[in-house]
Each structure stands twice: as C-alpha cells, then as structure tokens.
Amino acid sequence: MKAYSREVSVALTLGGLLLGLAIFAPSFYQAQPLLSLAAREAPTLVAACGMALVILCRQIDISIGAQFSVCSVCAGLLAGAHWPIPLVLSASITIGASLGALNGSLVAGLGLPSIVVTLATMVTWREGLRWLRQGIWVDLPEGFQWFGLRQSAGQWTIIILALTVLVLLALFMKHLAAGRFIYAVGSDAEAARLAGIRPRRITFAVFVFAGALVGLAAMMNVAQSPQVDPNSGTGLELKTIAAVVVGGVAISGGRGNLWGVFAGLLLLACLGPALTHLHVQAYWEKAIQGSVILLAVVADGGHRRNQGSP
C-alpha cells in the first residue's frame, strides 16, 4: 500500500472533489455534459499515457502539442481526399510515430537533452504548419464526424478507445520486460547499462511510441468536430505534463504508474467544470489548476526527502 501512497492520495483528492460536487452542486452530474467532457478529454488521456512513458524514462517531450496539430491537419486532408477511416487512422499514427522517431534519434542517438530537442521540433512543426497552411481550417467530408456514427455512439467509442489504451499500457508496463526496462533506464541509465540493458534503444522506442499515441489522440480529436482546427494541439504538452506530475510520476523518472496519471488527468479535467458549477469565477480556474500542480510537485519533493534519495 505504501508504494502507491501518491496514487492513492490523488484518487482521494479526486473522490473528495466529486463528493463535494454531489453535495454542493449536484447539477454537475448530468449525463450529456459529462459524456461530452469525457469525450473531449479522451484524446488528452491517450497523449498523457505517452507523456508518462517519456517522463518515466527520465526524458520529456514538449513537442507533442505541435505533433498533435500536424497529425490532425494531415488526417483532415487525407479524409478530405476520401481515404477510408481506417487508413486515415493508421496514417495519423504513422506520422506521429515518425515525428517521435526524429525526437528519439536526436535524444537517444546523439545524446542531446530532450528538452532542447523537443523545444526545437515543437517550434519547427508549429511554424512549418502555419507557413504551409496559413492557419486555414480543414473541412471534413460528410460521415467522418463521430466515425459516421450517431453522436453519443461516437463519444462512447472514443472514450472506450482511450480507456482501452490506458488499461493495455498499464498492464504492459507491469507485465512486460520492456516496461520494467523503461523504469530501470529512468531510475539509473548507467546502472541499467551495466545490467545489460540498452538505454538508448529503450529511449528511442519510448519517443516513437509516444508519437504514435499522439497520432491516435489526434484522430480521436478530429473525429469530434466537422472541421479541423490547425491549432488544436496548442497547450497539449502542458496539460499532459500536468496530469503526469499530479498523478505522482516523478519528473526525475523511474517512479509512478499510469493509474496515477489517469487519476491526475481526471482531477484536472473535472476541476474546470466543477468550479463553474460551484460558482467560482472563471478566472480562478487556471490559478487553482496551477496550485494543484504546485502541490503535487511539493508532495513529490517531500516523498523524495522521506526516501532519502538524492
């Protein structure tokens, strides 16, 4: 139990928030708005899973917002060219994986610091996209929104897809040797190398995988509206890093799990609507979100001091 203290405390905070809403603002619990909220946040959850792997590996990827925008626009254009939905989906994932592979090869291959590499790729993708597309929204063909399903069925599809990704990844991280290697590399890359693990290979693979998840997330987002916003990925890196950190993953790598990330994301996602329902003025929302993140980081620092590790 002690090993999961961080995850449990996030879950308890979330429970407290939901309980408070049930008592003071029962209007929060309405099926339709909640379903919309969940569908809106589902792509963020998928991207946050990728970010969690990257951070567990003691790296960071701040280019995922730009990757998300690139994948979204490409998916929109391909859909406009009447590609079938499964092909558009795999194209989006492939593009995301290739963008991740570029980050990965620079970080793992050349040993460059990931924050600088992904800052550079972030600016490159974002500005490149703006220059190529001049900020034009992409119109989607009929029958693409909600994958051609009714709205609620489409929303459920997206939510279930996100949850499937979460559950599968959480199981992989625990039950696959690869998952354990990610933790080992994130804890101490040199120790991992001395144990016969190849830290560079692991790091590269994690960046590619995170990119692929961003491609999937972009597709899940594109399918929710009749048009593609070329700036849809703006701020995604901050949202996902916040969810990962609030969820108890150590920013120094090697500690944390995806269930915590799930709880962290739910907490941050519910905070905004909850404040509205509790009649807190809208401009407090960001400040309160910021405080939650700060609290998580402070808790992380306290946790590390208790462990006595440097």
Next chain:
Amino acid sequence: MPPLLQLASVTKSFGAVRALRGVSFDLQAGEVHALLGENGAGKSTLIKIITGAHSPDGGTITIAGKRVPQLSPTIARKLGVACIYQQPALFPDLSVAENIALRLESVALFHLIDWPERRTRAAELLNRIGAHFSPDMEVRHLSMPEQQLVEIACTLGAGARIVIMDEPTASLTQTEQVLLSAVVRDLCQSGVGVIYISHRLDEIFGLADRVTVLRDGESVSTGPVKELNESALIKLMVGREVTQTYPPSEAECGEVVISCRNLGCSAGGIHDVSLDVHAGEVVGLAGLVGAGRTELAKTLFGITPCDSGTLFLDGKQIEIRSSQEAIANGIALVPEDRRRHGVILEMSVAANITMAIHRRLFPGTWLRFNAERAEALEFIRDLDIRTSGPDAPVASLSGGNQQKVSVARWLATNPRLLILDEPTQGVDVGAKNEIHRLIRRLAKKGMAVLMISSDLPEVLGMSDRIAVMRGGTIVAILWGQSTAHDVMAAALGLEVGAQ
C-alpha cells in the same frame, strides 16, 4: 613559534565505519610535510577535516596557536587553509584572471568588477610562480600542470599559509614534476606550510621534510624523511596485524577460462594487459586508485571495448564490443559503487536479481512473476540475503545485503568469469566475511573470479594469485603467499624485495 596547524587525536566516523580513529598531526611554517597511506587509510577524510568540509567527532584543531572549535570551509579559508586537488577545480570557459578573481574577490552581487586590476593581479601572481602564460587565456586551453599552477596562484593570492596538495603530480610528466617541485619549494621559502600527499615515494624523498604515515585511520608515525628509507615507509604503511581471518582456498585450479594478450583500450587508459584466469581460481587485482583496475574490468565486460590485443575464452578467440556480448559469453561484472550502479534502489529485490536474465527467464514476452519470485527466493536463501521478501525495494536493505543482491544478479547469468569490483567496500565486517565465503564457494564450483580490491589484507587473504596494476597495465603477478610489502612495492613501482 607555534606550529601553523596542529591536530590532536582527531576522530571521525561515517555510520558504522570509523574513518579516523585518532590522528595527530602538526605542520610547521616553511616545511613540506608528506602524508602517506594506502587506499582507505583516511587521507581524504583528514584533508576534508582540515578544509572544514567534515567536522570531526572528537579531538582538537589548533591553527596558528589558536584552538578552532568549529571549522567550516569559510572559516578555514579565512584562516589561510587552501587545498589543491588532483583534478583542478577551475571554470574551463573563463579566463585565468577571472578564475583567480572568483576565488579572491568579494562575492557581493553588485560588486563592480575592476578588469585591469584583475588582470594585473593575475599577471603578478603567475609571474611569482614562474608561469609563462597570459592571464587572458581560457582555462580549457591550458594543460593539466598549467591548470595546477593557476590553482597555486589562487592559493598564493588568497594569502594561504597552509596549502594542501593532493597528489598534484599524478598526471604530470617528469619535467613538469620538477617544475612543480621548484614552485613548492619557493612557497615554503615564503613561510607557507605544505601538506603533500603523493604515492610517489621518490618524490616524497626528494621534496618532503617530514612524513606522517596513516594506517587504518590512525597516524602511526611522524618523523624526518632523512631517517627513513623506502622499505621502512612501506612497512609502516602496511604493517598491521591481520585482524580478520579469511576462508581458506580449497578450489582446484582448472583450465584457463579467460586469457587476454596485450589487451589495450585507449579510452580507458589501459595498455598491454596480459592475464590468464583459470577455472576455480580467485585472482586479486591490486593497485592504487587510478592504476586502471576498474577500467580493465569495464573493458573485459565490453563497456569500453578493447581496441588492441586479443581475448580468448576457453581457448577460443572472442570479441566483446558490448555488455550484451559479454553476458552472452559468460562474463559478469559486479560494479563498484553499488548504491549508484550495482542495483536499482527503487526496484524490488526480485526485479533486481532477474535484471540480466530476462531472456532466459521469460522466453515469451510476458513477465512471469511466480518464476521470478522463485528464482529470487533461491538466491535469497542461497546468499542469505536479509530482506522482508522478494518484493521489498532494494533501498530497504542494508549495504551488505544490497551488495549480495548485486552479486546475485550476476550469478543468475551463470557466468564463467565473475569480475567483482570492490565487492566489500562499505559493508560491515560480518557481511564482508559472508561475501568472502561466497566467493570461495563460487570458485569451488569452477567459476573463474577476478576480484578488484583496494583492501590489501583482503587481496592477500582471498587471492590464489595477485595481479598488480600500475599506470594502466599489469606490472607484476604474485602468488598468494606474497606479503603486503611485495604488493605495495609493486603498486608503487619499486623493485620487489628491495629490503
């Protein structure tokens, strides 16, 4: 005139380890006082106490006749203590003048910088010690001895009266050494006292006025250098009664397992290493810090692959370019500094033990936790690892038990050659003995063991043969019956048996 520095029965412990058990030491103005002792004798701890980095548990420190109850790095600096380390601690991207200024000037944030003044002062200091380079040079363009001169200029500029030099010549050539000695003598002429640490006995005889020998954290002797010779010094350094017994060797020496011929690795600084290790044999690898022992281990294990020479395993020539290849060939390395690299502290005992055998233990992709636990339990029983269970994080174990986990990980790979780098560093006496018995048991089973150790009695007690390294190569191979004197003499580069 009172001595510049006087220490009386200073003690210091780190946890259960007693680094200093009572050191008395004094430094007179104008003398070079050499400090001598084998690895782990307490030299570095003593330096850190004099510079205020560690506070002693007991004893007194008197500087220039005044007792100093609480010595911090700042106070030590004010009282004129300066230390020059083996690796100069300069800022490579700043100029010489700036580096000197950083040590000497006020640290106030809005202190205005007087550039011409900085330059003049630096030039004057460099001139005083006979350095022939411009104060505008960036430090990264300077050679190692030039950087050391900058360090000395700093201490001069700060008006240091007590200068500690920690192996200043370890990386210098012969001519550079002579130059440095001249500078040191000039320093002494001006009334500075120098504490000089070196492993080069010839240097100590050429330069020092007095010498103090440390052994096991105690100062065993202080006297004028003139009254001693090399052999007497070595005797003082190693001459201790054996306080620990070692399990006897019962292994039968079998076939040659690994054999290197003129092995070299320029990245690791080792060259022309030739060594055979037989099945069932424990070969001790002795030498001073920096002699290339860890580097040799890393080369054999493929971390810094060799770039010259050949390697044979069971008579067949092999190439090892990565640790994966080493593992596949049955070579295992239990690294030194286990808290950093030997184990992953956050992970469970079981995960740490199976870290190197994933492919064998989990032929499918899925981890099988029951198989893993069974494997771990076997080692926990076998090696008597004291843990609350295979799922406990390694961080919760004691040092000796963490070391056993680190060894267990490599035993699990079923190696032909087991390399142990400082296997008993920082573990208590009981655990040490258990690890020794474990090494014997492994050798008896036919494993070839190469054991790096800075603990001389351990090397003597455990090894069937002892290979002594110096300057990146093996300089002597001694049989188990040799004495500490022989090993030390070889490590220091003297004729063996020069009594």
